[in-house]
Amino acid sequence: EEDSDEESGEESEGKDDEAAEKNMSNIYISSISFGFFFSGIYIFTLSTGALCWKEGLQQKASEAFLRQQQAAPNLRKMVYGSDDSEEEEEEELGGLFRVSRPQKSKKTQANALDCSHFKADLSHNWDLEEMLNSIRDCFVTGKWEEGQDAA
Amino acid sequence: VHTQNHGLEYDGCNFFRQRLVLSTLSGKRVRIKNIRSKEDDPGLRDFEASFIRLLDKVTNGSRIEINQTGTVLFYQPGLLYGGAVEHDCNPQRSIGYYLEALLMLAPFMKTALKATLRGVTNDPIDPTVDLLKTTALPLMKKFGIDGAGFDLKVVKRGMAPGGGGEVLVTCPVRRTIKPVQLRDPGKIKRIRGVAYSVRVSPQMANRIVDSARSVLNQFLPDIYIYTDHMKGANSGKSPGFGLTLVAETLNGCFLSAEMSSTPQGQGDPVLPEDLGRNCAKLLLEEIYRGGCVDSSNQSLALLLMTLGQQDVSKVLLGPLSPYTIEFLRHIRDFFQIMFKIEVQKPLEDERKGGDKVLMTCVGVGYSNINKTLK
Structure with missing residues (x-):
C-alpha cells in the first residue's frame, strides 16, 4: 500500500511539476537557468518527501533568476545571438531612386581594420593603489589559497 | 552569412x-x-x-x-603544402599580421613549414614577432605542437614604416591536435621582456627597462628585461624602439603586453620612459583580464580547441575581445562548432582581477589529411 501511495504521490507531484513548469516558463526567460534551478528542486523533494518545496516557489524562482542574471550576462547570446534578423530594407522612390541611409554600426564595422589587438579598458587607472591591489593575488607574492603552497 | x-x-x-x-x-x-x-x-x-x-x-x-x-x-x-617558403610581406602591415594566420595553418601542412618572412617586424598595430614568439609558440606547445623544429627566429629587425626585417619560422606537422584542460593559470612567478632599439642610441633600451621595472617591481622581484640592439645590416630601414613584456605563471601560461614607438613621420614621438611605464601598465591590465591565454592569442587557442580530437577541451580566458567574438561566429559557420561559454565572477575577497570566461567545446576530430605517411 505504501508503495502505491508513494507512486500516486509521485504522480501528483509530476503533474504539479508540469504545472509549475508552465508557470515558471513564464518567469524564466533563459532555459539554462530554468534547468539549473529545477534540478535543485528534485534534490529538495528527495530529502524531505513532503510538498513544502512548493512554498514561495515563485519568489524562489525569481530570486534564482536574478542571481543567474547577475552571475552571467548572457555571453552565449551575445556571441551566437541571431544577427541575421536585421534585414536591410531600402525604400524605393518611384521605383527608380533608393533612399540612402547612413550606414549602421554593424555595416561600418564590416570594413574596419582587421586587427586582433584588444584595446585596454581606459577606466582603469593603474596609478591607483586600489587598482594595484585588485590583482595582488595573481602573483606568487600575493595571498595563497588554503591547501596550496609556494613550494 | x-x-x-x-x-x-x-x-x-x-x-x-x-x-x-x-x-x-x-x-x-x-x-x-x-x-x-x-x-x-x-x-x-x-x-x-x-x-x-x-x-x-x-x-x-x-x-x-x-x-x-x-x-x-x-x-x-x-x-x-607548406615546405620552404619565402615571402616579402607588404610593409603596410607588420609581419605579425601575416604570421598570426600562418601559425594557425602551419601544423596542418603536408610538409613541415620553413618560412622566411621579410618586412616590418615591429609596429604599434599588430602583434610583433617578439610577442608571438613568447606567447603563441608556448600556447601551441600545449596542444602537442612541439619538437626541435618549432621555432621563430628574428634574424633582422625592421621597424615601421620602412621595414627591412626578417624572421624565420619553422613548424613541425601534426596529424592530430591534443585536447587541453587549461582551467587554472596559477600564480605569476616571473616577468620577462625584451626592450629593443634599432637605429637610435642603444641607451634608449636601458631607459625603457628602468621605467618598466619601476612599475612592475611593486609586485615581483623576479623581473628580467633583455635589451636587444641590432646594428648594421640587421637593423632594417627605419629607426625605432619598443618593449615586449611577458608574465609567466607557475602552470606555464603566458600573459603579454607590448608597445612600439610611433613610426617615423607619423604622429608625435614617444619618450622611452613613457613607453616603458605605459607598457608595464598594459601588462597589469592584461593580468587583470587574466585567464590561461592572453588576449591576443584567444582565437588561436579557440581554433586549436575546435580542431582537437573528439574530446572535451576547456580553456579559461579573460574577457572575449571583439575579434575573438567574431572568430567564434566564424568557427560556427565553417565547422558547426559552438562553444559553451561560462562567466566566472571573482570571489569577493579575491584579488585576481576581473571576470573570466571558461570556454568548453568538443573538438571536431580534425586530422591532417595532407600529412604524408612515413
Missing part, C-alpha cells in the same frame, strides 16, 4: 584573415563582397593582396578570383 553554391558569403574586408584561414582548414569555399565598396579608394589593399599571395604559396591548387575593382573576392582553398 549566406550559404550558396559558391560556399560561404561575407561582407566587407574586416576579419579577412579569419575567413581565409578557416576556409583553407575546412575546405569550404568563401566569397567576400563589398570590400570597401563605399570608400573613395575601393577594393583590396596591397597588404591583403600580399596575404593572399602568401596563402597561395603555402597551398597547392587554390583558386582565387578577384573582380576588376577588387571589391569581390572568391577563394577556393587548395591543399596545404
Whole structure:
C-alpha cells in the first residue's frame, strides 16, 4: 500500500511539476537557468518527501533568476545571438531612386581594420593603489589559497 | 552569412584573415563582397593582396578570383603544402599580421613549414614577432605542437614604416591536435621582456627597462628585461624602439603586453620612459583580464580547441575581445562548432582581477589529411 501511495504521490507531484513548469516558463526567460534551478528542486523533494518545496516557489524562482542574471550576462547570446534578423530594407522612390541611409554600426564595422589587438579598458587607472591591489593575488607574492603552497 | 553554391558569403574586408584561414582548414569555399565598396579608394589593399599571395604559396591548387575593382573576392582553398617558403610581406602591415594566420595553418601542412618572412617586424598595430614568439609558440606547445623544429627566429629587425626585417619560422606537422584542460593559470612567478632599439642610441633600451621595472617591481622581484640592439645590416630601414613584456605563471601560461614607438613621420614621438611605464601598465591590465591565454592569442587557442580530437577541451580566458567574438561566429559557420561559454565572477575577497570566461567545446576530430605517411 505504501508503495502505491508513494507512486500516486509521485504522480501528483509530476503533474504539479508540469504545472509549475508552465508557470515558471513564464518567469524564466533563459532555459539554462530554468534547468539549473529545477534540478535543485528534485534534490529538495528527495530529502524531505513532503510538498513544502512548493512554498514561495515563485519568489524562489525569481530570486534564482536574478542571481543567474547577475552571475552571467548572457555571453552565449551575445556571441551566437541571431544577427541575421536585421534585414536591410531600402525604400524605393518611384521605383527608380533608393533612399540612402547612413550606414549602421554593424555595416561600418564590416570594413574596419582587421586587427586582433584588444584595446585596454581606459577606466582603469593603474596609478591607483586600489587598482594595484585588485590583482595582488595573481602573483606568487600575493595571498595563497588554503591547501596550496609556494613550494 | 549566406550559404550558396559558391560556399560561404561575407561582407566587407574586416576579419579577412579569419575567413581565409578557416576556409583553407575546412575546405569550404568563401566569397567576400563589398570590400570597401563605399570608400573613395575601393577594393583590396596591397597588404591583403600580399596575404593572399602568401596563402597561395603555402597551398597547392587554390583558386582565387578577384573582380576588376577588387571589391569581390572568391577563394577556393587548395591543399596545404607548406615546405620552404619565402615571402616579402607588404610593409603596410607588420609581419605579425601575416604570421598570426600562418601559425594557425602551419601544423596542418603536408610538409613541415620553413618560412622566411621579410618586412616590418615591429609596429604599434599588430602583434610583433617578439610577442608571438613568447606567447603563441608556448600556447601551441600545449596542444602537442612541439619538437626541435618549432621555432621563430628574428634574424633582422625592421621597424615601421620602412621595414627591412626578417624572421624565420619553422613548424613541425601534426596529424592530430591534443585536447587541453587549461582551467587554472596559477600564480605569476616571473616577468620577462625584451626592450629593443634599432637605429637610435642603444641607451634608449636601458631607459625603457628602468621605467618598466619601476612599475612592475611593486609586485615581483623576479623581473628580467633583455635589451636587444641590432646594428648594421640587421637593423632594417627605419629607426625605432619598443618593449615586449611577458608574465609567466607557475602552470606555464603566458600573459603579454607590448608597445612600439610611433613610426617615423607619423604622429608625435614617444619618450622611452613613457613607453616603458605605459607598457608595464598594459601588462597589469592584461593580468587583470587574466585567464590561461592572453588576449591576443584567444582565437588561436579557440581554433586549436575546435580542431582537437573528439574530446572535451576547456580553456579559461579573460574577457572575449571583439575579434575573438567574431572568430567564434566564424568557427560556427565553417565547422558547426559552438562553444559553451561560462562567466566566472571573482570571489569577493579575491584579488585576481576581473571576470573570466571558461570556454568548453568538443573538438571536431580534425586530422591532417595532407600529412604524408612515413
